[in-house]
Structures are given as C-alpha cells and as structure tokens.
Amino acid sequence: MTRLSTHDAIIIGAGPAGTSVALTLVRRGWGVAIVEKSAFPRRKVCGEYMSASNLALLDQLEIGDAWRANAGPEIRRVGFFSGETCVEAEMPRAKDGRSIRSAKDGVGRALGRDILDSLLLQAARSAGVEIFQPCRAVAIDRDGEMQRVRIQAGDETTTLRAPVIVAAHGSWEPGPLPSQLGKTNRPSGLLGFKAHFTGSSLAPDLMPLLAFPGGYGGMVSADHGRLSISCCIRRDMLARLRKQHGPKHRSHVSAADAVSRHLLDSCRGVRDALDSALLDGPWLAAGPIRPGIRSCYERDIFRVGNAAGESHPVIAEGISMALQSGWMLACELASTPGGQAAREAAARRYEAAWKRLFSTRVYAAAAIAGIALRPGSATLMAAIVRNFPQALTLGAQLSGKTRPVPGFV
Numbered sequence: 551m552t553r554l555s556t557h558d559a560i561i562i563g564a565g566p567a568g569t570s571v572a573l574t575l576v577r578r579g580w581g582v583a584i585v586e587k588s589a590f591p592r593r594k595v596c597g598e599y600m601s602a603s604n605l606a607l608l609d610q611l612e613i614g615d616a617w618r619a620n621a622g623p624e625i626r627r628v629g630f631f632s633g634e635t636c637v638e639a640e641m642p643r644a645k646d647g648r649s650i651r652s653a654k655d656g657v658g659r660a661l662g663r664d665i666l667d668s669l670l671l672q673a674a675r676s677a678g679v680e681i682f683q684p685c686r687a688v689a690i691d692r693d694g695e696m697q698r699v700r701i702q703a704g705d706e707t708t709t710l711r712a713p714v715i716v717a718a719h720g721s722w723e724p725g726p727l728p729s730q731l732g733k734t735n736r737p738s739g740l741l742g743f744k745a746h747f748t749g750s751s752l753a754p755d756l757m758p759l760l761a762f763p764g765g766y767g768g769m770v771s772a773d774h775g776r777l778s779i780s781c782c783i784r785r786d787m788l789a790r791l792r793k794q795h796g797p798k799h800r801s802h803v804s805a806a807d808a809v810s811r812h813l814l815d816s817c818r819g820v821r822d823a824l825d826s827a828l829l830d831g832p833w834l835a836a837g838p839i840r841p842g843i844r845s846c847y848e849r850d851i852f853r854v855g856n857a858a859g860e861s862h863p864v865i866a867e868g869i870s871m872a873l874q875s876g877w878m879l880a881c882e883l884a885s886t887p888g889g890q891a892a893r894e895a896a897a898r899r900y901e902a903a904w905k906r907l908f909s910t911r912v913y914a915a916a917a918i919a920g921i922a923l924r925p926g927s928a929t930l931m932a933a934i935v936r937n938f939p940q941a942l943t944l945g946a947q948l949s950g951k952t953r954p955v956p957g958f959v
Contacts, residue, residue: 557581557680559714559883560699562687562727564590565663566869567855568718569670570876572679573611578884582674583710585701586683590671591664595744595836598666598778599625599757599770599866601658601951602644604873611873612677613669620669621659622754622772628942629758631769631819635932638756639942642952658951660757660772662746666869682708688726690715690851695890697850714852714883714893718876721840721856728849729857731840737786739838740765742863743809746830750777752823759864759942761931762816763787766864766922769823776830777823782839782863783809784923806833816928839863841919843912846879846904847897854879858904861915864922865949871908874955878903881957903956911950918945 559575561568564586576582600621608614629638643656675681685703692698699710717729722742724733752758752769760767760781767781791808802808810833813820843859846852855872879900886896921927935941946952 555583555680555708555710557583557710557712559583559716560585560710560712561716561718562699562729563718563720563855563857564671564674564681564683565594565667565718565720565855565872566670567857567872567876568716569667569674570607570611570873571716571718571854571880572674573670573677574877574880575884576674576677576679580884582678583680583682583712584671584674585685585687585699585710586671586681587686589684591668593831593834594663594667595742595780595834596663596868597660597768597770597780597863597866598662598772598869599658599660599768600869601867602656603952603954604870605644607873607877607955610877611670611673613673616669617661617666620665620773621661622770622776624657624659624755625757625770626657626755627753627757628946629756629819630761630931630935630942631758631817632761632928632932633816634818635936636758636819637932637935637939637942639939641757642943642947644952660770660778662772662776662778665773682710690727692850713888715850716852716854716879717857718854719857721860722836722838729851729853734838735785736838737784739785740782741785741788741805741835741837742780742782742839743806743833743835744778744780745806745810745833746772747777747779747824747827748775748830750823750827751825752777757866758819760813760817760820761922761928762812763925763928764923766919767813768863768866769820770866777827779813779820780863781809781813782837783812785838805835809833841912841916843905843909846901847894852879852883852897852900859908859912861908861912862919864919865911865915865945867911867915867949867951870950871911874907875904878907878956907953907956908950910948914945914948
C-alpha cells in the first residue's frame with residue numbers, strides 16, 4: 551500500500567541533531583516529519599558525555615529538566631590513562647551563564663543514548679512532529695519546488711513531500727540516499743566500539759582519555775550507575791589483535807573480545823576501574839568513523855550532525871555538535887521566506903555559522919588524534935601530561951567544552 555503525506559520539512563534521523571531541528575521548527579509553526587530506521591530505545595556507539603554549555607539549549611528544547619533528572623554525576627576532572635600513567639586535571643567550567651542553575655550545571659554530565667534519544671523523540675512527538683519509526687528512507691527526488699522522500703516500513707511504502715529535507719542520519723552507515731557517504735575499508739580506518747559496565751571503581755567525577763597502541767578512547771560515569779567506555783581502533787591493529795589472541799584451533803577471536811583485552815592490557819587505569827565491574831549488555835561496534843568537515847547543503851539537502859561534519863571522538867564533543875548544528879540550521883530556516891533562492895541563502899549562512907562554531911574543535915581533535923595514533927606516541931603523551939597536567943584542561947577548552955551556543959549568550 552502507498553500513501554502520500556506533505557510537510558514543511560522532513561528530517562531523516564532521530565538522533566540529537568535531527569530532533570533538535572524538528573523541535574525548533576515545529577515550535578515555530580512548521581509541519582515536520584521525522585523518519586527513523588531504528589526502534590527506540592536503542593543503544594549507540596557514542597561517548598555519551600555532553601558539555602554543560604548545552605544546557606540552555608536543552609531548556610529551549612524543553613528536555614532540560616528531564617536531562618538533569620536522568621544524567622550521571624557531574625564531571626569535574628579530566629584524566630589521561632595510558633600504560634601505567636594515570637594523570638588528572640580540572641575540567642574547565644562552562645561560560646554560558648544562562649545554563650547555570652546550580653553548581654551541577656557548570657560542568658558536563660553523561661546520559662546514555664538509549665535514554666537521551668528517547669527523551670528528545672518523545673518531546674518531538676508531544677510537540678506535534680509526525681514520527682515514522684521504524685521506517686527507512688530509500689529514495690529522494692525533486693518534484694518541482696517540493697522534494698519527495700520514499701520510505702518503507704515492512705511491506706508498506708509511504709511518500710513524503712516537503713520543500714526542505716534535512717539529513718541527520720550520521721556518517722557511518724552507507725545507503726541509497728544522495729546525502730549518505732560511501733563506505734571504504736582502509737587499513738588505517740578507525741572502527742568505533744562501546745560498552746556499559748556496572749560496579750566500576752572509576753571516580754564518578756573523572757573522565758579520562760585513554761591512549762593505547764593503535765587507538766584512543768574514553769570512560770565516563772553515566773546514568774543509573776553505568777560506566778560508559780568507548781574507543782576507536784585502527785582496522786589493521788584490530789586484525790592483528792584478533793589473530794594474536796585467537797585460540798589454537800581458531801584463526802580469530804571476536805572483535806569485541808580483542809578490543810576489550812587490548813584496553814585492559816594497555817591501560818592500568820582501565821584495569822583498575824573494571825576490576826570488579828560487570829559488562830552491562832553486549833559490546834557495540836560501528837564505523838569506520840568519518841572525521842572532517844563536509845558540505846552543509848548539497849543536492850538540495852541540508853545536513854546536520856555527523857552528516858555535516860564530525861570531529862574525532864577523542865574530544866567527546868559529538869552530541870554537543872549534533873544538538874547545536876540542528877539548532878543553528880532550524881533558526882536559519884525558520885526565518886527564511888519560501889523559495890529555492892531563499893533556502894540556498896539560508897544554507898550559505900548556516901554553513902558559515904557551522905564553520906565558525908565547529909572548525910576549531912574539528913582541527914584540534916584531528917591534531918590530538920593524530921598524535922595519539924602515531925606509533926610510540928602514547929609514551930610521549932604520558933610524559934607530557936605527567937609534567938604538565940594542565941595540558942588536559944587546555945585540551946578540554948580547545949575542544950569547545952566551554953564555548954556558549956550561539957543565541958544563548
């Protein structure tokens with residue numbers, strides 16, 4: 551069966567970027583639809599930390615109180631775990647005064663994506679956004695001033711029409727849409743892994759960066775006593791590890807087992823934190839990750855979140871960039887009159903704003919990741935932070951953790 555539905559904007563993807571766009575537009579009178587391929591709640595490969603500078607934006611999206619009620623402990627220290635080295639320093643506080651309701655609001659916290667994404671999507675549904683879920687977008691084509699998105703859910707096909715299409719589907723998964731990236735399998739490509747643990751002994755206010763041969767990662771105390779640990783590892787390193795740890799009668803162990811063993815073998819801080827901890831659910835994997843700056847508007851499609859550009863996860867700014875890019879795009883669109891020329895002008899303003907806000911952290915993350923991934927560099931990084939712990943605080947500032955969201959200063 552085929553049916554037709556018309557809106558002012560169609561958002562493909564219901565993560566923080568897509569729901570940020572949808573909530574902002576629908577509360578300014580737009581008719582909005584979200585197409586999301588996965589059923590919620592769902593776990594994601596994500597570090598799950600969010601900087602305190604986003605709290606005013608969460609309040610604007612009307613989920614700030616729910617986030618405060620569910621998020622984990624305030625993160626007041628940043629750390630570095632590599633080999634036998636465990637160093638800590640102060641986490642810089644947010645500068646956005648409008649988000650500071652209490653001492654807790656001055657620093658970031660972590661909330662599992664299974665909870666955060668559900669909170670955002672429920673807020674969108676309550677605000678009047680039409681949700682198509684689980685439903686996959688399979689084609690986009692132009693129909694005069696409108697664009698058509700063909701979506702499928704089982705045997706049912708629906709065609710959605712709107713003048714504005716927003717790609718908020720991330721960058722990891724290839725697909726048939728013109729906004730989706732092709733998948734490449736280079737030996738140097740980075741694959742992402744993530745797991746939750748309970749019963750960890752990691753200090754609840756500490757978020758350490760992990761550096762190990764062939765990759766980097768992070769740990770943070772999240773909601774409901776869960777520890778969130780995530781990392782990226784080079785594909786060629788992972789292949790060597792799987793073969794190295796494989797039993798005699800099998801050529802490989804699982805990727806998750808190889809990554810877990812490598813983390814424990816490479817970082818005393820990880821071993822100590824997980825000594826009595828229990829794995830809460832399976833390890834997740836995704837990738838390869840696609841760091842870099844991309845076009846914010848291409849083939850008549852706007853892009854937000856990782857579809858527009860992403861930093862290396864080493865700086866833990868993915869959720870912040872997703873929420874903020876969605877907000878910036880929605881503000882430009884909501885103040886734009888109809889017509890193709892007006893939308894193209896809005897796209898140029900949005901792309902310029904995106905680069906002003908995010909380009910520094912993308913380049914800083916690339917520099918830090920490049921150092922972390924260089925053979926033997928973990929030893930050099932450990933020596934630097936042992937002698938200059940304030941480098942960790944400076945790195946957190948360069949990553950954008952204290953920078954206010956435009957429109958909330």
